[in-house]
Every structure is written in structure tokens, then in C-alpha cells.
Amino acid sequence: MKTGTAQHRASASVTVDLTAVIVAVTDGQPRVLTVAGGTSGSAEALPSGPLARQHRTLEQGLRAWVEAQTGQSLGYVEQLYTFGDLDRQLAPPSAGGGRVLSIGYLALVREPRDRSGDAATWHDWYRYFPWEDWRRGRPDVLADIEPALSAWVRAPATAGERESRRERLGVAFGTGGGGWSEDRVLERYELAYEVGLVQEADREGAAGTAGPGVGVAMGGDHRRILATAIARLRGKIKYRPVVFELMPPAFTLLQLQQAVEALAGMPLHKPNFRRLVEQQGLVEETGAVTLGTGGRPARLVRFRREALVERPAPGLRVRARSGRRSGSRSSS
Amino acid sequence: MKTGTAQHRASASVTVDLTAVIVAVTDGQPRVLTVAGGTSGSAEALPSGPLARQHRTLEQGLRAWVEAQTGQSLGYVEQLYTFGDLDRQLAPPSAGGGRVLSIGYLALVREPRDRSGDAATWHDWYRYFPWEDWRRGRPDVLADIEPALSAWVRAPATAGERESRRERLGVAFGTGGGGWSEDRVLERYELAYEVGLVQEADREGAAGTAGPGVGVAMGGDHRRILATAIARLRGKIKYRPVVFELMPPAFTLLQLQQAVEALAGMPLHKPNFRRLVEQQGLVEETGAVTLGTGGRPARLVRFRREALVERPAPGLRVRARSGRRSGSRSSS
DNA sequence: TCAAAAGTGTTATCCTTACACCCATGT
DNA sequence: ACATGGGTGTAAGGATAACACTTTTGA
Numbered sequence: 001m002k003t004g005t006a007q008h009r010a011s012a013s014v015t016v017d018l019t020a021v022i023v024a025v026t027d028g029q030p031r032v033l034t035v036a037g038g039t040s041g042s043a044e045a046l047p048s049g050p051l052a053r054q055h056r057t058l059e060q061g062l063r064a065w066v067e068a069q070t071g072q073s074l075g076y077v078e079q080l081y082t083f084g085d086l087d088r089q090l091a092p093p094s095a096g097g098g099r100v101l102s103i104g105y106l107a108l109v110r111e112p113r114d115r116s117g118d119a120a121t122w123h124d125w126y127r128y129f130p131w132e133d134w135r136r137g138r139p140d141v142l143a144d145i146e147p148a149l150s151a152w153v154r155a156p157a158t159a160g161e162r163e164s165r166r167e168r169l170g171v172a173f174g175t176g177g178g179g180w181s182e183d184r185v186l187e188r189y190e191l192a193y194e195v196g197l198v199q200e201a202d203r204e205g206a207a208g209t210a211g212p213g214v215g216v217a218m219g220g221d222h223r224r225i226l227a228t229a230i231a232r233l234r235g236k237i238k239y240r241p242v243v244f245e246l247m248p249p250a251f252t253l254l255q256l257q258q259a260v261e262a263l264a265g266m267p268l269h270k271p272n273f274r275r276l277v278e279q280q281g282l283v284e285e286t287g288a289v290t291l292g293t294g295g296r297p298a299r300l301v302r303f304r305r306e307a308l309v310e311r312p313a314p315g316l317r318v319r320a321r322s323g324r325r326s327g328s329r330s331s332s
Numbered sequence: 333m334k335t336g337t338a339q340h341r342a343s344a345s346v347t348v349d350l351t352a353v354i355v356a357v358t359d360g361q362p363r364v365l366t367v368a369g370g371t372s373g374s375a376e377a378l379p380s381g382p383l384a385r386q387h388r389t390l391e392q393g394l395r396a397w398v399e400a401q402t403g404q405s406l407g408y409v410e411q412l413y414t415f416g417d418l419d420r421q422l423a424p425p426s427a428g429g430g431r432v433l434s435i436g437y438l439a440l441v442r443e444p445r446d447r448s449g450d451a452a453t454w455h456d457w458y459r460y461f462p463w464e465d466w467r468r469g470r471p472d473v474l475a476d477i478e479p480a481l482s483a484w485v486r487a488p489a490t491a492g493e494r495e496s497r498r499e500r501l502g503v504a505f506g507t508g509g510g511g512w513s514e515d516r517v518l519e520r521y522e523l524a525y526e527v528g529l530v531q532e533a534d535r536e537g538a539a540g541t542a543g544p545g546v547g548v549a550m551g552g553d554h555r556r557i558l559a560t561a562i563a564r565l566r567g568k569i570k571y572r573p574v575v576f577e578l579m580p581p582a583f584t585l586l587q588l589q590q591a592v593e594a595l596a597g598m599p600l601h602k603p604n605f606r607r608l609v610e611q612q613g614l615v616e617e618t619g620a621v622t623l624g625t626g627g628r629p630a631r632l633v634r635f636r637r638e639a640l641v642e643r644p645a646p647g648l649r650v651r652a653r654s655g656r657r658s659g660s661r662s663s664s
Numbered sequence: 665t666c667a668a669a670a671g672t673g674t675t676a677t678c679c680t681t682a683c684a685c686c687c688a689t690g691t
Numbered sequence: 692a693c694a695t696g697g698g699t700g701t702a703a704g705g706a707t708a709a710c711a712c713t714t715t716t717g718a
């Protein structure tokens with residue numbers, strides 16, 4: 001039962017790639033910082049680079065690479081996940097032959113002013129995941145991909161396998177009982193990949209059902225890392241006050257609400273959102289007011305750091321507003 | 333601003349270690365599987381081994397190593413975190429010189445029957461974290477370490493630094509406002525490490541305040557990985573039905589409650605717990621009853637898999653029962 | 665008969681959700 | 692005047708937490 005020594009011999013030569021999902025919210029839109037190409041041809045990619053000896057910590061290595069490639073310095077940084085499966089190394093490793101490990105990170109920054117960084121561009125993240133934006137009701141893409149999803153469910157020969165697929169689809173896309181869960185971003189992307197709905201699936205032996213794919217593709221497996229980041233952020237927002245990492249020093253409650261809506265991808269009920277925020281003690285008055293809001297001037301508030309110490313889970317346990325617009329569209 | 337090429341040269345030679353925290357609940361006690369020594373001398377260690385070329389996926393590599401070292405095959409497996417800081421490599425890497433990356437995993441198994449595995453032992457996890465067990469009230473160790481914690485808060489020269497430490501202690505240990513949060517296991521361990529309360533801190537340049545340390549030490553940085561696992565599990569239990577991975581096919585509600593209490597490290601209110609579980613539709617009747625429970629025979633229930641599809645977050649949102657026994661002790 | 669565990673009923677309280685409405689500013 | 696956003700009141704409903712109490716077994 002002890003095959004240990006046999007395995008020990010073939011220890012792999014490994015390159016470690018540090019990859020950053022850098023998120024900001026600008027004008028109520030969730031944005032992510034991308035660079036051109038990267039190791040992976042011409043597609044849009046996330047900032048990333050190999051771990052080097054002089055990086056004392058992984059996070060330090062990440063910050064160095066991001067600054068070098070984009071000029072952006074990072075505030076809040078959080079490790080997401082380490083990817084290393086051989087059959088999902090979509091991009092050929094720069095140092096040929098060996099295995100590539102990708103450690104994904106989520107970074108939150110305040111909205112960028114100057115774009116001094118070379119080759120770095122901010123993009124709305126729903127560009128890559130159009131089916132994730134429910135702010136103005138059910139997104140139209142879902143109707144487009146529905147046939148492919150149902151076909152995938154019906155495809156297997158055995159009833160058991162069909163049932164298992166139906167269940168998986170139900171959990172991920174909220175068909176069947178549960179309804180749409182805004183986290184589960186990764187489950188949905190992985191399922192879309194398996195079904196062959198995203199372009200990345202073509203690049204490698206997978207399902208590969210041609211067509212341009214839904215949403216904009218990314219280099220390597222970066223879209224999967226982005227999906228992981230969105231999922232994590234959508235989950236975390238509910239029990240930790242991370243949104244404030246994305247807000248300017250002073251902001252109005254509507255701006256805060258729009259930031260949360262941007263991240264969560266769903267509309268919120270205004271009066272209740274405001275009460276939730278204030279009753280949780282998450283913000284305090286600055287005394288100032290804004291004028292250019294289009295309506296009545298709004299109070300400017302700031303994040304109240306003491307909330308971190310007082311509350312056990314000081315997040316914004318948001319749930320979608322019920323009045324979702326139907327999102328029906330003219331079929332064509 | 334583009335130092336990229338300069339960094340690229342010094343790409344590190346890396347060994348990747350896969351490390352498993354394998355959890356079971358036996359007789360209402362949370363247990364973790366350990367092996368003797370490992371790479372790290374004679375201390376208790378978690379099963380682990382280097383990633384090899386033939387491992388198609390990271391998880392597969394982990395499963396192979398665990399089976400080889402302990403004979404235990406794994407069911408539910410989840411990646412936790414990747415550790416790679418140079419100044420926390422407590423154990424000298426077996427392949428000299430290079431950097432060691434540790435990918436930690438959490439695995440849940442049903443209670444072990446036979447111990448055919450060589451050198452593998454199950455231990456109560458509170459052996460390593462005695463301050464985490466609040467099932468019978470506030471644990472006594474906390475009184476022992478309190479002086480050291482306060483001293484650490486008072487130590488810095490500047491008031492600002494003192495305040496920052498006070499705040500950090502308040503969040504981690506629930507002094508100040510928030511109260512004890514059963515997740516935050518990692519924050520507490522890291523703080524204890526910094527204060528020099530755990531033996532691991534001595535092994536390297538850190539605070540190192542002598543003494544045997546609180547709780548049993550582990551090889552390498554394994555106790556940190558274990559802390560990460562407990563924290564994750566305590567958090568996850570609230571919104572995903574992961575406890576059931578630890579239960580036998582049929583069980584009583586009290587057994588389930590005790591499993592949750594074991595993991596969360598706090599007592600629960602029985603009548604409310606039962607209602608919560610049943611109302612959530614997490615279990616269904618088997619029809620059978622147990623007899624040897626000491627009191628009235630209990631219904632045996634089983635996990636209801638359909639709950640996964642129906643509910644958005646089918647967990648056990650548990651909160652501590654209020655009637656905590658005081659946990660005072662004779663000082664000595 | 666008592667201890668121990670299994671269960672049920674009920675109440676008070678809090679939180680969430682939704683609806684209705686008023687306020688202040690710009691065009 | 693009215694559109695736009697800011698902001699308050701409140702009532703219905705559900706979930707929670709605590710208390711009190713009955714039931715069924717074994718020692």
C-alpha cells in the first residue's frame with residue numbers, strides 16, 4: 001500500500017504563474033483590468049507573470065508584476081485559487097515542456113484616473129459574462145443559449161446521466177426550484193465550457209461546438225480565473241465590507257448601491273438598502289453634500305472602520321429586488 | 333515603469349507540496365488524520381507529498397499521496413489555499429535550496445473503521461487548537477494566554493500601533509464589541525503565532541518567547557493549514573450541506589447536531605436545531621429507529637439530496653445557544 | 665422512580681420586504 | 692409642472708431564540 005517512493009521520483013518541473021483579477025467600479029460599472037496578449041497570443045488577458053526567486057511572498061510577486069505591466073498599484077489583495085490541471089493548460093507554457101501552475105488573485109482598487117500603464121485596458125466584466133448581468137432583468141443571452149443547454153441535458157444515453165445533468169443545470173442556472181443565485185458564476189462558466197458555448201472550449205480537445213462562443217474570450221484560462229473572482233466577490237460582499245475598497249473616500253448611498261448592484265449583477269430595493277447600510281453602522285456622515293446628482297442633493301458618507309470590530313459579519317446581505325423587469329425580447 | 337524583463341530572469345525552482353487536512357467526526361468529536369514525521373522531523377504532520385508529472389490534476393495527486401501514506405481514500409475534497417512565503421517555510425525542503433509551495437486541501441470522510449494505514453493516526457483537532465472548543469463554555473486556555481495577549485497589545489511604543497493591535501485582537505478573539513466568532517480560526521492562530529504563543533514561532537526568527545507553547549505543535553507549517561481548514565469548514569457549514577459528508581448513511585438528529593457542534597466548537601439549542609434541519613428539508617425519514625441511545629429511541633434520518641437543487645443556500649445557519657456555562661476555573 | 669434523550673407547542677422579538685409617501689433640486 | 696434622485700414611515704410576514712412541557716425508553 002505504500003507506493004510513495006515510486007511517485008516521488010517523477011517530481012515535475014514547475015512554473016508558477018501569478019495572475020491578477022483587478023476590479024474597480026467606475027460610474028456604476030464593474031470593470032476589470034486587462035493587458036493585450038500575454039503569453040497567449042492576441043486575446044485579452046489578465047496581468048500575470050511567473051513567480052521569481054526575489055519575491056519573498058506570493059502576493060509581493062503579484063504586486064510587482066501588476067505594477068510592471070499596468071502601472072497600477074494594488075490595495076486589497078486576496079488569493080483565489082490555484083489551477084494546475086494538465087488538460088486545462090490552454091496556453092502553451094513559455095518555458096516549454098514543464099507544468100504550469102496558475103495562482104489566481106483578486107485585487108480591489110479605487111476607480112482609475114490616469115491610464116499611464118502601457119497596454120492595460122479597463123473593460124466591463126459583463127463583456128466576458130453577458131449572462132451574469134441581471135440588473136435590468138433577465139439577460140437576453142440566456143434565451144440564446146437555452147437550446148444548447150437543454151440539448152446537452154438530453155444528450156446522454158442513460159437516464160441516470162441525463163438526470164445528473166439536469167440537476168447540475170438546475171443548480172447552476174436556477175432552472176428547477178432554487179432560482180438564480182448570483183454567486184455560482186464559476187459553476188455556470190464551467191458548464192458553459194463543457195457544453196461548448198465559450199470559445200475557450202474549442203482551443204483544446206473539449207466539446208468544441210464551433211461558433212464564435214458567448215461572451216468575449218480571454219487568453220489561456222483567464223476567463224475561468226475571472227469567473228472565480230466574480231463568484232468570490234459576489235459571495236464575500238454579503239458578509240465582509242469589501243465594497244468600500246472600491247469606493248472613493250466619500251460617496252453617496254446611491255453610488256454605494258450602484259456599486260453593489262454592479263458587482264452582484266442584480267437590482268436592489270433603494271429604501272431598504274439605505275436602511276440596511278445605516279442600521280449596520282457601516283457608514284458615517286461626512287457633513288458634506290453633493291449637488292450634481294440630478295435631483296435633491298445627497299449626503300456624502302464615508303466608510304466607518306469601527307464597524308469591522310463591532311459586527312461579527314458586517315456585510316451587505318443583499319437580495320434581489322422583487323420587481324424584476326421581465327426581460328422578454330422580440331424573437332428573431 | 334516596465335521592470336518586467338528584469339524579473340523574468342530569476343524564475344524560481346519550485347517544489348509543489350500537496351497537503352491534506354482529512355476530517356472525520358467520530359462519536360461527536362472532530363478528528364483529523366495525521367502521519368508521523370513527514371519531512372519535518374518527529375512532529376505530527378498532515379499527509380502530504382510533492383506534485384509529480386503523472387498527476388493529471390492537483391486533486392488526483394493529493395488523493396494518490398493520501399492513499400499511499402494513510403490507506404484512506406477520499407470523498408469530498410476542496411482546495412483551501414496555496415502557501416509560498418519564503419519566511420514561513422518552517423521545514424527545510426527535501427529537495428534542497430529551492431522554493432516550496434504548499435497547496436492545502438480539505439477532505440471530508442466518513443468515520444474510519446479499520447486503521448490499515450501505516451503510521452496514520454486520528455486525533456481530536458482541538459488538541460492543536462484548545463482555545464477553539466467552546467462546547468462546554470469558554471475554554472480555560474483562554475485565561476492562560478490572556479496576559480500574553482494584553483502584553484502584546486501594550487508593547488508597541490506608538491499609540492497608533494497599540495490601537496491597531498487592540499483592534500486586531502478585538503476582531504480575532506472577540507474582545508471589544510463583536511464577541512467570539514467561531515470562524516476566524518486562522519486569524520487567531522496567526523495572532524498566537526505572532527505573539528509567540530505557539531511552538532512553531534520558535535522554530536524560525538519570529539517572536540519566539542520560549543515555553544512549550546499552547547496546543548500541540550505540528551511539523552512544517554501544517555498547523556496553519558489545519559487552521560485554514562477549520563475556518564473554511566466552520567464557515568461553509570452555514571451555507572452548504574457539507575456536514576452530511578461526515579455522517580453515516582443514516583443517523584439521528586442528535587448525532588447530526590453533535591457533529592455540527594463538534595465542527596463549530598459551540599453548543600446548539602436542541603429543539604431549534606431540529607426544526608431548522610427539518611424545515612430546511614435537509615433530511616428525510618428512513619423509517620427505522622435506534623434503540624441504544626440511552627433514552628427514548630430516535631428516528632433515523634438520511635440526507636435529502638434534492639435539497640441541493642431546491643434551496644439556494646442549504647446550510648445550517650447555526651448560532652450558539654445562549655446558555656453557555658461560565659467556564660471559570662480555579663486559578664493556579 | 666429517575667435519568668436521559670426524543671420530541672412538540674408557543675411566544676416574543678427581530679429582520680426583511682414591500683408599499684406608500686414626502687422632500688429638495690434642476691430644467 | 693415635472694422629472695430625478697433623496698429620504699422616511701410603517702405594516703405584513705417570516706425567521707429566530709428562548710421557554711415550558713410531554714413522551715418513551717433503560718437502569
